[in-house]
Amino acid sequence: MSNYVELPIVGIFITLMGFYASRQLIKKYSFLSSGLVLWTVLFILGTLYVLDINFDAYWNGGSWVSMLLGPSVIALGVSLYEHSNKLWKQLKPFLISVVTGGIIGIVSVVLLLLQFKVQPEIIKSIAPKSITSPIAIEVAQSIKGIPEVTAGIVIFTGILGSVFGPVFLKIIGNKNNSAMGVALGTTAHGIGTAKAYELSNVSGVYGGLAMCVNGVISAVMIPYIVELMM
Amino acid sequence: MENKNKLISVILIILFLLLGELVKMVFNLPIPGSIIGMVLIFMVLKLKWIRLEQVKPTSDFLLKYLSLFYVPYGVGLVTQYKFLNGKLTEIIIALVLSTFLAMYITMKLFKVFEKNE
Numbered sequence: 001m002s003n004y005v006e007l008p009i010v011g012i013f014i015t016l017m018g019f020y021a022s023r024q025l026i027k028k029y030s031f032l033s034s035g036l037v038l039w040t041v042l043f044i045l046g047t048l049y050v051l052d053i054n055f056d057a058y059w060n061g062g063s064w065v066s067m068l069l070g071p072s073v074i075a076l077g078v079s080l081y082e083h084s085n086k087l088w089k090q091l092k093p094f095l096i097s098v099v100t101g102g103i104i105g106i107v108s109v110v111l112l113l114l115q116f117k118v119q120p121e122i123i124k125s126i127a128p129k130s131i132t133s134p135i136a137i138e139v140a141q142s143i144k145g146i147p148e149v150t151a152g153i154v155i156f157t158g159i160l161g162s163v164f165g166p167v168f169l170k171i172i173g174n175k176n177n178s179a180m181g182v183a184l185g186t187t188a189h190g191i192g193t194a195k196a197y198e199l200s201n202v203s204g205v206y207g208g209l210a211m212c213v214n215g216v217i218s219a220v221m222i223p224y225i226v227e228l229m230m
Numbered sequence: 231m232e233n234k235n236k237l238i239s240v241i242l243i244i245l246f247l248l249l250g251e252l253v254k255m256v257f258n259l260p261i262p263g264s265i266i267g268m269v270l271i272f273m274v275l276k277l278k279w280i281r282l283e284q285v286k287p288t289s290d291f292l293l294k295y296l297s298l299f300y301v302p303y304g305v306g307l308v309t310q311y312k313f314l315n316g317k318l319t320e321i322i323i324a325l326v327l328s329t330f331l332a333m334y335i336t337m338k339l340f341k342v343f344e345k346n347e
Contacts, residue, residue, distance in 0.1 A: 062302030093343030101336025
């Protein structure tokens with residue numbers, strides 16, 4: 001039986017069922033709609049617990065699903081081209097807000113963690129929290145953080161930003177779709193971008209570009225910021 | 231015609247991912263291959279070497295289900311608990327404050343400078 005659940009197809013099936021169930025849930029209860037990734041994760045964790053499947057067995061199939069992240073980044077490039085006319089017109093507000101927001105995100109989290117006396121190794125692992133996971137993991141390695149922790153923190157930040165971000169921005173009075181996308185992509189990378197695509201195509205495009213620009217700029221800045229502050 | 235473009239679009243998307251990984255390896259860059267591939271496909275579309283219709287079927291499909299592809303990493307998060315033990319509350323507070331501060335400033339700056347254009 002344990003060999004059976006280790007088949008990749010089991011992990012793939014559980015992932016797809018969780019995603020389907022969450023989409024159905026959201027269709028019925030629209031107030032839950034910001035938590036698509038979160039509900040899917042909880043559904044899968046519940047299923048793994050009930051069926052007594054460990055994470056490594058699940059990952060045999062889960063890694064197949066996540067393998068599509070690479071091609072999705074290429075797809076973002078296509079989407080950016082499709083909407084690039086809009087972006088060139090707003091290049092200045094875009095670059096100023098993404099670069100400033102990205103740096104404030106890094107500096108503020110490092111300051112707070114120093115204040116809370118968290119170990120330097122963990123602080124270095126958390127500093128890249130808002131960068132898209134493939135870049136974040138490489139940054140963590142280069143500044144001697146723990147890549148596994150970084151992977152977890154990046155996903156947590158993405159879920160945090162995508163679940164509460166749209167509500168937060170609406171409460172403080174934002175009705176601008178492009179500003180929503182830029183803020184979600186800069187702070188919550190790909191998960192924020194996926195959320196932005198659910199909200200509107202314009203938000204998604206801005207989110208995708210913000211994620212890419214923030215990823216590259218933060219990757220260059222973080223080693224210097226961390227050295228200066230710690 | 232429709233089906234022909236579908237197959238070509240899958241091939242092109244994978245081709246640019248491969249090219250990105252190749253550029254990363256050859257020049258030993260710290261940036262992920264997928265990001266390089268993204269820039270490359272953007273440039274090639276801009277130069278009109280390939281047409282949007284040749285890649286759009288697959289790229290639209292991938293973006294529609296982008297959330298799904300992150301899910302397994304989200305499940306993996308629970309296996310990382312042991313590293314954060316002891317300071318978990320402080321770390322969550324720091325993440326929440328920092329994320330929403332950055333989100334607010336990004337949104338505000340974009341709107342302010344958008345108006346000034």
